[in-house]
Amino acid sequence: MSAGIILPRIMQIGAGASDAIGDVLGRLNCSRPLIITDPMMVQLGYVDRLQQQLQAKALVADVFANTVPEPTVASIMAGVDQVQRGDYDCIIALGGGSPIDSAKAIAILGRHGGTMRDYKFPRQVDEPGLPLIAIPTTAGTGSEATRFTIITDEHNDEKMLCAGLGFMPVAALIDYSLTLSLPPRTTADTGIDALTHAMEAYVSRKANAYSDSQAMAAMRLLGPHLRRAYHDGADKQAREAMMLGSTLAGIAFSNASVALVHGMSRPIGAFFHVPHGLSNAMLLPSVTAHSIPAAPERYAECARLIGVAGPADDTATANDKLLAELTALNDELQVPTPAQFGIDRAHFMSVTEEMARQALDSGSPGNNPRIPTRDDIVALYRALW
Template sequence: MSASIVLPQVIRVGAGASAELAGTLDALGLSRPLLVTDPFVARQPFFLRLLADLEGAGLTPGVFADTVPDPTTTVVDAGVRALEEGRFDSLVGVGGGSPIDTAKAVALLGAHGGRMRDYRSPVVTDAPALPVVAVPTTAGSGSECTRYSIITDAETGEKMLCAGLAMLPRAALVDFELTLGMPARLTADTGVDALTHAIEAYVSARANPVSDGFAREAMRTIFAHLRTVYADPDDRAAREAVMVGATQAGMAFSNSSVALVHGMSRPIGAHFGVAHGLSNAMLLPAVTEFSVPSAPDRYADCARAMGLAAPDSTTGEATGALVWELRLLNQELEVPTPREYGIGPEPWWELAPLMAEQALASGSPGNNPRVPGAEEIVELYHAVYG
């Protein structure tokens, strides 16, 4: 069976790439971009420079700065109103995964109408949306080069996976300088998110030779440098490495898929407000240990790519090292358990069956090497609670 490989039309990577926004929009024939971001980014000097550069180049930009972590349908609808009122011809997502996912969703509804729930998985929307240019300011989500957007339904609380070529940005400007000075907690959470993307893309049932290459390189790069950027936020070489690795991990899972960690992670965020990268980190060691028996060779490859096992190590040695090192990484990055995060045992136990159902409904667990039933997912939620 063949694999369909898709990437943004333009990807610019390196220091200062974000300064090429005006030229990128012009080359795409776009002149009225709506910049979608959050209140914090909207106040930063680099963002004000982007606006000034666009205006200096003769473009007519607008700003929608009301995005929130874990974007909701309420925010997306407000963005669509801003898009229509300003008659903009494109979207520029500036920020972490939430503003970029919001920009994608606004572009989708701006082109096709309806509500976001009309486009939730298993629906796949390949018809083109309005053009999106992504300018990530965190090294984690990979949303700048994926055909996915995660939007929370404000009425039901469900985190909806929306997929298809309509969600793929037209261009991505990957500038590691925008991540300098990121707080340690955000650095850790987004970094483990990216590492999870790479591992799950590699072990997914939908993996292919192209996604494998992106995933292996992303694992190698992120694992080698994540501890460094956590300890020293201003290490430019490590920041660049992790930023590039996160983008490669996005390329990997966009052309393969994510699996059980992500399926279980989204309900934790929806019900308890845990940041997506952090909930992934809480789950990754236990879910990996659960899944290893069904794809030991693939997980052993992950360990070797990350430098955790010698090329001539046995499969058992490599997979054992992988699970051990993922637990150690969580300790060193001070990843809390759900209990340590402050989630009480009663709501956790009470909601575990519902979260398991929601995880399965997302479709992601079906890509896992070991496809679990609802009871097994509940057991995993109990195991990671702490």
């Protein structure tokens, strides 16, 4: 059985990769870019630096800096309005997963119109939007190399998964030096997000030989370096490994799909505004424990790849070590429980049925080695408390 593989047309990887933006636009025959970013990128001076690099190539870029964490329909439509008022031939997404996901949606809606819900999964959005060049500044989402975006419908607290070739950036400039300023909390949340991507791609029912190769490489990079990057943000070797691992994990899950952790994570983010990487981290140990019986050898290999089990460990021992490591990682990186995050218990328990419905509707739980029922998901949510 063959697998269809989708990648950005251009990938520039390594320190200083973002400096190539002018040359990349030239190769794509683009000359009127709109930069889509967030206020922090403006404050840190990254937007000014990018504009200076473009000016050196006689290119002028406008800026839309009003993206929000966990992007909403309203925040997307503000960007779409600017695109439709302008004369742009491409979009440059600068920032973490939220600006890049926002830019993906704006690139499609800006060209084709309609509402965000029109593009919700299970529709496959394969028509191209405005060409998108992604420059990630976090090592986590892998959004620079995926065919997905997730946008929250704030009217009904639903995170809508949107998928298809149209959401794949045409170019990705993967510059780990842009992550050196990340604070520990962001490093932790995005790093565990990347690890979740790699693990879920590897155990997914849609895994294939190509996605396996990317997921395995990602786990070998992420496992030994996540703690190092968290404790010492100036550790360039760790930052470089995390950035490459994040991109490889993004490629893996874009071509194999994520599974139950992500399916359950999105509703937590939508209802309680928990950052995506953090909600993944909350869920990863318990969902892994739930899923291991259906793919014990695969999970045991995850333990070996991230470096917590050795070749002499049998499957059961490796899986015990994997679960111990995921719990220890959350403890060391100070991942809170829903209660510690400040979520009201009664509210959380009252929406578990609806969160389970939204999780199943996203399609991701169907890729899990152990396919859950709605009751299974409700029980996992309640145990998470």
